Amino acid sequence: MLAKKLLQDFYKSDALIDSAVMDTYLHPDVVVDWNSSKGFIQMKRADILALTAELSRAYIRSKARISHMIKEGDTVAVRYSHYVKTIENPREEMLLAHFFVIWEIKDDKLFRGYQISQLS
Numbered sequence: 001m002l003a004k005k006l007l008q009d010f011y012k013s014d015a016l017i018d019s020a021v022m023d024t025y026l027h028p029d030v031v032v033d034w035n036s037s038k039g040f041i042q043m044k045r046a047d048i049l050a051l052t053a054e055l056s057r058a059y060i061r062s063k064a065r066i067s068h069m070i071k072e073g074d075t076v077a078v079r080y081s082h083y084v085k086t087i088e089n090p091r092e093e094m095l096l097a098h099f100f101v102i103w104e105i106k107d108d109k110l111f112r113g114y115q116i117s118q119l120s
Contacts, residue, residue, distance in 0.1 A: 003105040004071045007078055010110070011064040016082065019052040027109035034115045061085035063093070074105045081120075095120040 006025075015022040026045055034041045043051065055062070061084065068079040082096045097117045104112035 003074050003076050003103075004069060006105060006108060006110075007069065007076045007103060008066075011066055011078070011080060014062060015052070016064065017052065017056045017059050017062040017084075019049045019056065022049060022052045025110050027106055027111040030110055030112070032113035032115055034113075034117070036117050037119050055084075058086060059084040060087055060090055061093075064099075075102060076105065077102045 010025050013021050013025075015025055026048060028045065030045050030048065032043045032048060034043060063083045064080045065083065066078060066080045068077070070077045077100070079098075079100045081098050083093050084096050085091075085093055097119050099115060099117045101113055101115040103110055106112075
């Protein structure tokens with residue numbers, strides 16, 4: 001699969017709140033370096049799946065609105081805003097955060113991510 005198409009499919013899916021879907025996109029050796037508002041976090045496969053499961057308990061819908069996507073080889077840079085709908089208020093869409101991530105793709109899977117986020 002083409003790297004850019006893989007990322008488009010990933011962010012259009014429910015992967016950010018569905019660990020079964022997330023699992024299909026992750027390389028077995030995936031690592032994400034994330035500079036968040038809480039500081040630096042390095043996540044491996046189990047950590048990513050645990051975070052996804054945690055998000056699924058709080059949100060019923062998730063949408064990533066991509067504003068930029070640039071590809072070079074097997075590396076894709078993505079800038080997006082992550083919107084969610086909560087269980088308490090499913091009619092209101094809420095901006096969770098803005099993200100910029102550089103993904104390295106290996107074997108048609110997300111292999112290495114370098115991510116930075118800013119709360120809305």
